[in-house]
Amino acid sequence: MKDHNDQRPFSEDNYTHNINRNQERMLDRRGFMKTLVGAAGVFAVASLPWGAVAAKELMGLSDKEYPHQKIVNVKDILVGDSVKFAYPSEHDSALLIRLSETNYVAYQNACTHLRCPVFWEKEEKEMICPCHHGKFDAATGAPTAGPPKRPLPEVKLSVRGGSVYAVGVKRYEA
Ligand code: FES
Secondary structure (H helix, E strand, O other): OOOHHHOOOOOOOOOOOOOOHHHHHHHHHHHHHHHHHHHHHHHHHHHOHHHHHHHHHHHOOOOEEEEEEEEEEHHHOOOOOEEEEEOOOOOOEEEEEEOOOOOEEEEEOEOOOOOOEOEEEOOOOEEEEOOOOEEEOOOOOOEEEOOOOOOOOEEEEEEEOOEEEEEEEOOOOO
16 A cells, blocks of 8 residues: 655655755845844944943933023122023023122022922022922032932023023932
8 A cells, every 4th residue: 555645745846946055045144244234333323422422311420411591691680689590491490599799509499309499598598498398508409408308400500791691400419
């Protein structure tokens, strides 16, 4: 009796007859080269300056740079007074205080406890949060009383041409 399993249904149909092995190797080599070029591109991008910038940004090491924004004319703010402004966006409330003839400081004034607006108490020479009696040192932005544990983010300033400008926001450093 004939064993049927020994027989191929069609003698030509061995499922490999249409493969040209040389061509197959060429495709392999081309695919490999493509992979190499792709990998080199990824490494190049990662090692270029913007790769470093992105890494720095992700690690929170660099200060944020924002467009410069005029806050007030020097002649319009007396020593000991404060001016409220928004920086860097219109939703970021901030406070500029003129501590002396030449010393200006500014902070984003959302309290670092629960974000109530902090205001400048001229007589006390302190920044006060009315919500839970938080207080901040105007010279440094550091908390001095109440529940806040972190300093207020400092707005970097530049005084030039008779005006005070906001030029950036310092990152919080623990
Ligand atoms: S929100 Fe400022 S002390 Fe609580």
